Amino acid sequence: MKRIWQSGMIALARSPRVTRWMQGNRAAASIARRFVAGADAAQAMSVARELEKAGFKASLYYLGEYVKDPAIVAENGRQKIAVAESLNAAQLQIHVSVDSTQIGYAIEEAAGEALALRIGSRVRDLGQAGGLPPVLMLNMEDAEYVDRILALRARLLAAGVPIAQTLQAYLKRSAGDLAPMIAAGGGQVRLVKGAFADPRPHAFQSPAEIDENYLRLARMMLGAEARAHGFRPVFGTHDDALIAEIRLIAKNGGWQPGQYEFEMLYGVRTELQRQLRAAGEQVRLYLPFGRDWWPYAVRRVGESPRNAALLARALVSG
Numbered sequence: 001m002k003r004i005w006q007s008g009m010i011a012l013a014r015s016p017r018v019t020r021w022m023q024g025n026r027a028a029a030s031i032a033r034r035f036v037a038g039a040d041a042a043q044a045m046s047v048a049r050e051l052e053k054a055g056f057k058a059s060l061y062y063l064g065e066y067v068k069d070p071a072i073v074a075e076n077g078r079q080k081i082a083v084a085e086s087l088n089a090a091q092l093q094i095h096v097s098v099d100s101t102q103i104g105y106a107i108e109e110a111a112g113e114a115l116a117l118r119i120g121s122r123v124r125d126l127g128q129a130g131g132l133p134p135v136l137m138l139n140m141e142d143a144e145y146v147d148r149i150l151a152l153r154a155r156l157l158a159a160g161v162p163i164a165q166t167l168q169a170y171l172k173r174s175a176g177d178l179a180p181m182i183a184a185g186g187g188q189v190r191l192v193k194g195a196f197a198d199p200r201p202h203a204f205q206s207p208a209e210i211d212e213n214y215l216r217l218a219r220m221m222l223g224a225e226a227r228a229h230g231f232r233p234v235f236g237t238h239d240d241a242l243i244a245e246i247r248l249i250a251k252n253g254g255w256q257p258g259q260y261e262f263e264m265l266y267g268v269r270t271e272l273q274r275q276l277r278a279a280g281e282q283v284r285l286y287l288p289f290g291r292d293w294w295p296y297a298v299r300r301v302g303e304s305p306r307n308a309a310l311l312a313r314a315l316v317s318g
């Protein structure tokens with residue numbers, strides 16, 4: 001049932017007509033407010049500062065996915081750089097998340113790589129000016145993009161960009177992708193379950209299988225080899241059972257909070273976010289901003305059928 005609901009939301013996220021309508025609809029703003037930090041970098045920065053005061057780290061994400069318009073791709077690149085500069089000016093850690101399909105990969109690989117290098121080099125250079133180590137986090141998209149995104153990661157690493165990589169537990173290949181990242185030393189991986197429903201054999205299908213694989217990968221990320229190699233594990237999940245298990249594995253392996261971290265989406269399970277902070281864990285919030293909020297927000301709605309009421313209210317009052 002959850003799968004059908006989730007697939008429906010993904011279809012809604014990819015419909016240009018629905019996107020135009022929702023983003024122009026004031027009543028739908030209740031969904032935007034719940035999951036999105038504002039329309040522009042200034043609003044997002046003000047939320048990031050509030051979060052910092054409350055003890056949370058942030059990863060800023062300028063919204064826009066699967067972009068095929070070169071003018072919008074260029075604007076996305078400018079926004080990523082601008083927000084990295086704003087974080088630097090505010091003396092907050094530069095932590096910026098990026099989708100390959102928002103910076104040109106949905107049009108042409110070479111152009112996407114060139115823009116990624118521009119953004120990455122700016123993040124790298126700002127970081128060298130001092131302050132906390134900067135991070136450019138590559139999000140992971142649907143299965144067709146995985147090889148290209150990993151190739152981009154390698155290219156950015158070779159250019160000295162402080163790159164981190166998201167891997168998805170729903171894909172059977174992820175253990176094989178993770179192992180060399182741990183072995184190479186100094187890597188940083190954000191592990192998520194995966195936001196895509198994929199019926200093909202390369203994906204685990206049941207929630208139980210995905211959770212089992214998540215824990216298997218988490219054990220690798222918190223293993224002795226990872227610790228010896230200065231690997232930095234990030235667990236992007238709101239699943240309290242997994243989180244409890246991970247905290248236990250980390251403790252037994254001698255990891256201190258802060259050597260690993262949890263990352264959750266802004267507006268999702270806020271009570272759990274606070275509880276983890278109160279327990280001394282490092283918690284980062286993924287903070288999206290921008291005008292193109294519908295595809296992102298409706299995917300969040302799709303992750304919890306309980307959010308149906310939120311969507312229904314927006315549609316009825318629109």
Ligand SMILES: Cc1cc2nc3c(=O)[nH]c(=O)nc-3n(C[C@H](O)[C@H](O)[C@H](O)COP(=O)(O)OP(=O)(O)OC[C@H]3O[C@@H](n4cnc5c(N)ncnc54)[C@H](O)[C@@H]3O)c2cc1C
Pocket residue numbers: 138139140141166168192193194195196236237238239240263264265268269286299300301303304307
């Ligand atoms: C920081 C971060 C970055 C991410 N980056 C990527 C990425 O690059 N690529 C990708 O494919 N996916 C990404 N995701 C999404 C991820 O793959 C999952 O789809 C999403 O996190 C839900 O899975 P879960 O681990 O929270 O577990 P679930 O089993 O889905 O949820 C655990 C619990 O949290 C609740 N919950 C989860 N989501 C919501 C919600 N939106 N509203 C209300 N309750 C909710 C559930 O109801 C359940 O009780 C990211 C997630 C996070 C947190």
